[in-house]
Amino acid sequence: MQGKSMKRILFLLVLAAGAAPAWAESLALVGATVHDGTSRPAIEDGVIVVEDGRIACVGARSACELPDGARSVDLAGRHVAPGLVDGHVHYAQTGWIDGRPDSGIAIDHYDYQSQQASLSEHPERWHRAWLCSGVTAVYDVGGLPWTLKVDENGADGPVRPHYRAAGPLITHYEPVFGVLSAGGQDTFLPMDSDAAALESVAELAAMGAEAVKVWYLDPPAGEVEALDARLGLIGEAAREAGLPLIVHATELRNAKAALRAGAQMLVHSVVDQPVDAEFLDLMRAGNTFYAPTLIVSSNWRRAVASVRLGLEAPALDDPNGCVDAETRRVIGEADTFADDPSPEAVAAAYSSLEAAALEEAVARANLLRVFEAGLPIVTSTDAGNPLTVHGPSIYSEIEAMAAAGLAPAEILRMSTRNGAAAMGRLEEFGTLAAGKLADLIVLADDPSESASAYRSITHVMRAGELSPVSEYSAK
Numbered sequence: 001m002q003g004k005s006m007k008r009i010l011f012l013l014v015l016a017a018g019a020a021p022a023w024a025e026s027l028a029l030v031g032a033t034v035h036d037g038t039s040r041p042a043i044e045d046g047v048i049v050v051e052d053g054r055i056a057c058v059g060a061r062s063a064c065e066l067p068d069g070a071r072s073v074d075l076a077g078r079h080v081a082p083g084l085v086d087g088h089v090h091y092a093q094t095g096w097i098d099g100r101p102d103s104g105i106a107i108d109h110y111d112y113q114s115q116q117a118s119l120s121e122h123p124e125r126w127h128r129a130w131l132c133s134g135v136t137a138v139y140d141v142g143g144l145p146w147t148l149k150v151d152e153n154g155a156d157g158p159v160r161p162h163y164r165a166a167g168p169l170i171t172h173y174e175p176v177f178g179v180l181s182a183g184g185q186d187t188f189l190p191m192d193s194d195a196a197a198l199e200s201v202a203e204l205a206a207m208g209a210e211a212v213k214v215w216y217l218d219p220p221a222g223e224v225e226a227l228d229a230r231l232g233l234i235g236e237a238a239r240e241a242g243l244p245l246i247v248h249a250t251e252l253r254n255a256k257a258a259l260r261a262g263a264q265m266l267v268h269s270v271v272d273q274p275v276d277a278e279f280l281d282l283m284r285a286g287n288t289f290y291a292p293t294l295i296v297s298s299n300w301r302r303a304v305a306s307v308r309l310g311l312e313a314p315a316l317d318d319p320n321g322c323v324d325a326e327t328r329r330v331i332g333e334a335d336t337f338a339d340d341p342s343p344e345a346v347a348a349a350y351s352s353l354e355a356a357a358l359e360e361a362v363a364r365a366n367l368l369r370v371f372e373a374g375l376p377i378v379t380s381t382d383a384g385n386p387l388t389v390h391g392p393s394i395y396s397e398i399e400a401m402a403a404a405g406l407a408p409a410e411i412l413r414m415s416t417r418n419g420a421a422a423m424g425r426l427e428e429f430g431t432l433a434a435g436k437l438a439d440l441i442v443l444a445d446d447p448s449e450s451a452s453a454y455r456s457i458t459h460v461m462r463a464g465e466l467s468p469v470s471e472y473s474a475k
């Protein structure tokens with residue numbers, strides 16, 4: 001049977017059942033300023049025609065004919081951009097320290113096992129927060145094996161962000177083994193020998209990982225060369241398995257080792273020193289994506305300070321009410337621990353926050369260097385870490401990128417097109433173009449003028465389904 005007639009029959013069946021799927025009508029978004037996610041100038045008084053969940057036409061009024069019977073939505077005065085993409089999230093983390101027992105903080109208070117069981121059964125908790133914030137695609141760059149099954153789980157309908165996941169992380173840092181384990185599985189895989197490293201890659205491929213992520217901390221003295229070489233071996237095995245190598249390496253030396261191993265994305269900034277010409281050349285040669293994650297470190301340290309000193313948790317930055325009640329509840333308990341309010345702990349908290357500020361200053365300067373070298377940057381929050389909550393954290397990350405000196409129009413591309421490219425999905429989404437999925441956001445403010453414009457989001461569309469963001473807000 002031809003697709004068309006099959007669709008007609010389905011349409012009649014659906015009409016009979018009283019429901020209207022996205023493809024049952026054409027929709028025309030009319031009158032907005034359209035920012036398409038590329039470097040082309042914005043289209044004033046634009047039209048976007050949506051059919052079957054995809055963009056049928058995008059352009060000026062004269063360029064797009066409105067189909068007969070199309071439902072027209074007047075967006076005069078509004079701005080439309082592609083749905084945002086977050087290049088670094090963790091569905092196995094909660095936005096609070098209860099998701100990071102490796103911190104050693106308040107671990108007796110939380111039940112990591114039941115938390116992980118609940119998160120694996122209910123990924124819609126984070127799907128909803130992301131859509132509510134205008135994010136229509138996320139790249140989960142590390143977690144328990146269940147994070148590879150997110151597309152199969154959850155009570156939500158078909159409306160959810162695109163999701164790509166790396167699964168467990170390969171690392172040489174042994175103290176973390178067994179600390180983030182649940183349901184008999186671990187977040188980490190070993191690389192303590194060449195054979196173990198290759199086996200870890202094979203295991204990832206077998207469990208359905210969509211990337212090979214290496215958590216590459218400073219190698220111990222005396223093992224630097226051997227571990228760098230092993231990282232190269234992992235990169236080779238990943239390429240053979242058809243999986244991108246993505247690496248956590250926040251020191252310049254380690255980041256270069258990652259690039260030599262063929263990393264396709266550095267999932268954090270380099271924070272220990274300015275990046276140099278050699279680093280930029282390696283990035284260019286590998287066409288490597290750079291995920292700055294500017295805000296996560298200071299958020300972590302603010303969370304730790306709250307718990308240690310018994311301070312009220314910092315107010316959540318959640319302009320559209322996207323953060324769910326359970327997340328708000330655990331963060332609200334921050335001041336009940338006061339597990340170490342000694343003067344030494346106060347001093348330690350101060351110096352930790354200072355260190356985070358210094359790190360972020362280096363990260364911001366490096367972001368600008370990477371940008372000026374013309375290399376691809378991907379807006380990335382590292383959400384799921386303490387106080388970097390799923391959803392609205394994207395706003396402060398984007399604002400931090402602007403504070404580093406990037407122009408809002410550039411950040412728009414990094415937050416849409418580049419994210420889709422890093423996920424390997426640019427053919428499907430990331431820019432507004434005929435044939436692509438109709439994933440987009442409607443804003444009151446101009447995102448090419450202000451990096452804060454995303455806070456003014458009114459609607460989100462995923463695969464042609466247009467919803468006010470209030471539909472996804474936390475109840």
Ligand SMILES: [Zn+2]
Nearest residue numbers: 088090141382
């Ligand atoms: Zn991360």
